[in-house]
Amino acid sequence: MMKNVTISMDDKLYRTTRIRAAEAQKSLSRYIADKLREDNADGAQTGARNPQLEALERILAGPMWDVTENGCMPTREERNARG
Numbered sequence: 001m002m003k004n005v006t007i008s009m010d011d012k013l014y015r016t017t018r019i020r021a022a023e024a025q026k027s028l029s030r031y032i033a034d035k036l037r038e039d040n041a042d043g044a045q046t047g048a049r050n051p052q053l054e055a056l057e058r059i060l061a062g063p064m065w066d067v068t069e070n071g072c073m074p075t076r077e078e079r080n081a082r083g
Contacts, residue, residue: 007032 009017021031067073 017031018028021028024031026034
């Protein structure tokens with residue numbers, strides 16, 4: 001089953017994409033769907049992931065810092081105290 005999706009793009013991108021779709025003898029919808037399908041297939045084959053997402057996942061998976069003292073969070077005054 002095919003789903004309908006509405007997308008927004010600026011005029012320049014629309015014109016360029018419309019021209020490329022016509023050159024490929026495809027409808028604009030088919031051209032965009034094929035490009036997205038290619039992009040998804042390339043990412044799946046190469047295992048490519050978003051490097052920013054990978055970095056964030058590494059940070060969040062790292063050791064957790066214990067900021068509590070005796071199980072209590074520091075007060076505002078304690079956090080802002082000048083040493």
